[in-house]
Amino acid sequence: MFTNLYQLNLKWIIRDRVLQALVGVALLLLVLVPAFSVLSMRQVQELSITLSLSFISFVLALLAILLGASSVWRDIEKRYTSAVLTLPYSRGSYLLGKFFAIAVCLVCSAAIFTLVAAVAISFSSGLYQSSLPIRWLHIFTAVAFDVLKYVLLVAIAILFSSISTSFFLPIFGTISLLLAGNASQEVFEYLTKDSVGVKTAKPLLYAAKGIYYLIPNLGAFNFKVSAIYPVALSSQGVIYTLLYFLVYTTIILYLAVYFFSRREFP
16 A cells, blocks of 8 residues: 555656756756856866866755655645545555655655766876775765755654644745754754853753754765765764654654644645
8 A cells, every 4th residue: 555655756756847857957957057167277176176066965954855845735625535545445555655656756856866976086187186085985974864864854744744834834944944954963063062261051951852853864975075076984973863863753753653644635
């Protein structure tokens, strides 16, 4: 049953011509990265990697927010959900089918962009030789954890969609958590360490700790520095981030299924 829902949702995404649009964006990436990277005569390779990873991250963020926030809400508005739930499918299977279909779309998109980016980076680095080697494993790792970050964001968007009757909470709530999650580590470190002899008030410190542990720490998924420069990857950091993704995503999906199972439809 779950497999059927997953395949059905994946077909809906393909019918929306998402993958076709991605091919066009990938071709744009192939042209823009070499064009802009040559503006830095001394760091062409580093700039091409930075632009490629930033471009991939930006497009994946758009896909995660738009697909995650609109998929459930659109089905409810068009009464598709009521029709599907009359079939022998549980609400949990319906919601998880949505999540995994979007997650597969993100993975496929990232794979397309990574292949195109590899061509663009190789071409750009060949124009002006750099003294630094290209660490392809680090680049692929940075893209992989970017994918995990936005898969987690999809789970958050689906959670908002499962409790909201409006499109605004899923879209703006997801964007807000994306911005807050990217900055949470820096803000937490700033408030918890003594700066110029000034200590943070305890109520504010406790509130900061509570918010820090509640919202997703998306900054932990950022491995771009290791990809741009030959900095060794921390195996401990990779493992901890992967475990964090699995635990946090599982909790979010459990809450989404819980609230969606108790929701009433007109």
